[in-house]
Amino acid sequence: MQFTSDNAAAVHPAVWKAMMAADAADAPYDGDDLSRRLDGAFSALFGRECAVLWVATGTAANCLGLAALVSPHGAVACHREAHIEMDEAGAPGFYLHGAKLLLAEGESARVTPETLAAILDPIRDDVHQVQPHAVSITQASEYGCVYRPADLAAIAAFARGRKLGLHMDGARFANAVAFLGCSPAEAAGDIDVLSFGFVKNGGMSAEAIVFFDVEAARTIRYRRKRAGHLQSKGRFMAAQILAMLEDDVWLANARAANAAAARIAAADPARLLHPVEANEVFLSCTANEREALRAQGFAFYDWGPDAARLVTAWDARDDHVEALARAIAAL
Template sequence: MSADRPKLFLSDNSASVHPAIWEALRRADEADTPYDGDAVSTGLDERMGEVFGCEVAVLWVATGTAANCLALATMVQPHGGVVCHEEAHIEMDEGGAPGFYLHGAKLLTVPGEGAKLAVADVAARLDAIRDDVHQVQPHALSVTQASEYGRVYRPEELMALGELARTRGLGFHVDGARFANAVAHLDCEPIDAVGAAQALSFGFVKNGGMTAEAIVFFDTGLADVARYRRKRAGHLQSKGRFLAAQIMAMLEDDIWLANAHHANAAAQEIAGACGNRLLHPVEANEIFVTTTQEERDAIRRQGFDFYDWGRDAARFVTAWNTRDEDARGLAKAIANL
C-alpha cells in the first residue's frame, strides 16, 4: 500500500462501500417486479420488524434528506411546524428541503447542550406559541440520534420526549443518520434507541452503505401516505430492488451494528488522546477538538484529512473501515501537539 495513502477523517460519507453491498447488488441484477414490488423490497418490513421486535413498514429512498423530509411530511401540514434543535441537520444542512417537501411548513428551533433537546426546553418553546391562526402551530417533534455533535439520547430521554410529543398532540420523528452508532454506544435493543417515535430515518450510507436509506414507520398507517409522497417527490425508483438489496445486505448478520462498533471504537481511540481539548463527550463516531490553525496545519502535514470546525476547532469522523493504524496515528498526532 502506498505510503501516501489518504487518511480520511472528513466524514463517514467518505468511506468505501461495504463488500456485502456489492454482492447484494450483483444478486439483485435479475429481472423482477419494478418499483417496490420485488421480492427484496417486499421482504423489508418483516426483516426490519425482526430488528425492532415489532410491526413496521419500511420505505427505501436514495438520500437521508429525502428520508427525513418524507417522514415529516406525513405528520406536518403546510401551515404547521416541526420542533427541532437549532443545530439539527434538517435546519442547518438540508438546503431548505424540509420547507420544500413540507410545502412551506416551518422549523421551530430550540437550543440545547450537545445539539440535544431537553424536555423542559421543548415544553417552554411550545408554551410560548399562542393557539391562534396568527402563529405557526407545532405538528411534530424531530430529534437526531446521534446528535450533530455525536451525543446520544438515552432511552429514558427519548421516552420523556415522546411522552411530551404525545401529550401535546405532536408527531415524533427520529433522524437516525448515525442511528447505528447510537445503538452501538448504548448497547441496547434498537427499539430502545428510538423511544416512542412514529418514524425513524435509518441511515445506512454513513455506515458502509452506498445509495440507499430507509424510512422505518412504527405507525404503519403513515407509510401509506409516504408512498404517495415518495412517488410525487421523484424517489420511487423503477429498479427499486437495488436500493432494497443494499438495506437488506446491511441487516444480514447485523453488519450495520458491527460497522458502527468499529467506527465507535476508532473514535474512542482518538478521544483518549485529546484530554481537555474535547469539546463534547465522544459517544458515537465524531470527535470535536479545540485546535489552533497552526495545530491543524501540523496534523494535515502528517497526511490526515478532516474539516475545520469554525476558527478554533477541528472535527474528526471515523467510519466502518477506519484503519486501526490510522486511528492510532491520529491519536498520536493530537497527543503530540
C-alpha cells in the first residue's frame, strides 16, 4: 500500500490515450500541432497571454524558469526547505551558471515578505556581494501548505517593490488550486514564471514552464535545447499536457488526492505536524509506530527521527486509504 510519493502513481488513462493518438507523423521538436496549441490552452486557463515550453522533469522546469529571471552573478531568495535547495542536487547552480540561493525562514515552508526582508535587507548594493534577482515560492509548499491569494499578493508586491522576478514551483499547483477552490490565476498570483507540474498528478514525463512574460520564453527556448530538454518527438510531451487540461482532468485528479490525504489526516489530528491542505500528511510518529505501520503493509518515508511523511495520489485506492486511517487511529 503505497504512500511514499505521488511520483509512484499510475499514468492517467487519458494521457495514454492522447499519446497513442499522437503516434503519427508530424513536425519534429516543438514544431508539431500539439506543441503549438500549448500557448493558447494555457492562455485560456489563466486568462492572460502565456508562452509555454514542455520539459521532462520538474527540476528542469524550475531551473530553466529561473534562468529567465536570474543572471549568473545574481541570487534567488527561497525557503530553506524549498525543493530547489533540498532536492535538486545543485541543479539551480548548474543551470544558472553559479547563481546563489538565499535561504529564508517561514512556517510550513512558506516565506513571507518579512522573512524575505530578513535575508535581503543586509545585502549591500555593491559589487562585493551577490545581488538578489528573483524570489521563488512553492505552491503548495514542501509541507503541503497553500499560499492564499492575499499571501501571494503581499509577496508579489514585495518582489515588485525591489525589482525582483517571481517564480513559482508548482509541482503540486493542481493540489493548491483544488484546496483553494479558486481560479488558477488566483492560485498563482502576479508571478513571472510557473513550473506547472503534471507528472505527480497523473502525467508520465511532461511538465510545463508557463511564462507570463512572453518575451522571456524566447531565450529559454535556446537554453532548453542546450540543456538537453528539447525532445525530437515533442508531440508526445504536448499530448500529455493537453490531455490533462482537457475536461479539467488535472483538477479532478488533484481533488481526489487531496480528499485521500484529508481522510488520513482525520484519523488522528493530534499527530499532525502541519496543516493538511494538499496531498501530503506529516505525522508525529515514533520509530516503533512507523515499524508497526510498515508491518501492516504501508510504504512511506521517515521524516526525521520522530515523524513520517505520507503522500496520496490521484489513484489512491479507497480501501488502502481507509486501512491506513484505521491503522493510524489504532497506534
